[in-house]
Amino acid sequence: MRLSRQRLKMGGFHVISFASLCLLLSLWSLLLLLNAHLPDLPPGPYKLLRTEETKDVQLGKLGEMMISMLPDDLPFTLFVPSESAFQGVLQLNSSDSLLDQKVNETFAILSRVMGFSTVPLRLASREVPTRKEVLLDSVSGFRLHAHRRPDGALIVNNVRAELADITRGEIMIHIMSGVLMDAEFEQSFRPDYED
Template sequence: MGGRTRVLRNPIAFVSGLVFGCFVILTLTTMLRLPDPTTRATTHHSNNHNKLLIGKFGEMMMEMLPEDLAFTVFLPSEKAFKRDLRLDPSDSFMGEKMNDTYAVVSRVLGFSAVPRSIVSETVAFGKEMSYDSISGFVLHISKDEDGRLVVNGVRSERVDLRRKGSVIHVMDGVLMDAEFRQSVQYDGEED
């Protein structure tokens, strides 16, 4: 007991003990490092928890968001980018097309991102939640009978993916307002 009070009265011994304790905790934490839970992905078609693959356009969208803020992104799948916006990863990043691709993808991000975390568990079946995206576009979020998220009529392919503190739901379509939809439609296409 006498040695303990001597250490507490001696500031150098106290600080040294505190630094040593922090060093031990830090060493044990790094040695026992657990897998990063942010790389977990869930799908409705399998329970495979492989590393998140969101495609080139998805990576481009996520790079546009700040890392230190939480967002929910209703990210179009690569198939949806190709089908709905005519963007193909094999040629959309080449030369002059890069600027157009960046403009379209950044606009889609504005329609698809909500500045808060929304995980699928918080959406109750039969209830609709409404949030404004960062562009002010209203997103109506619900859950269908299969347990998939439905946002403005677009169904999810994968939900609750995590990247950079954000929640990503991969969608089978592109969320956009009517004006933008009209601007990206091509001649001969019907609504």
């Protein structure tokens, strides 16, 4: 009887060991699959450069609202529309878009824009090559084409950055002169003309 209990205990140890090994292999496989879908960075030597927090840069209430939707301890790059782009393209301004009756609609629009303009990696403008295009996938799968002009200006999907390399924790922010979005979403902001 004592011998069978010992064997049972040993068998339990093997079952636990086998289950732990399966769990580790599953996690390792999941990490491999997740890394397989990350966008490629341009080739080149990468250095760990320290960037100072730039909390003193004013992004406006709508820009700050977008940034607050992301965790600041994970690396993201966010292409935030400028205040004039919010107003001109999305018809949003911080004075009336954040009122109680419109805040839900504004949140929905900003969430959708975030899907198009957020990349799950930290990308400073100096890491984007001049005249050579870098392809990035946003968190929604929207394809972004980034390059720098010879004068150093960052261009993403033909939209110029007004201000680049603003940091909030691990988030890299670039303020854009337009809004990054797909054609279908853009159609919802174009005026309807009746013939």
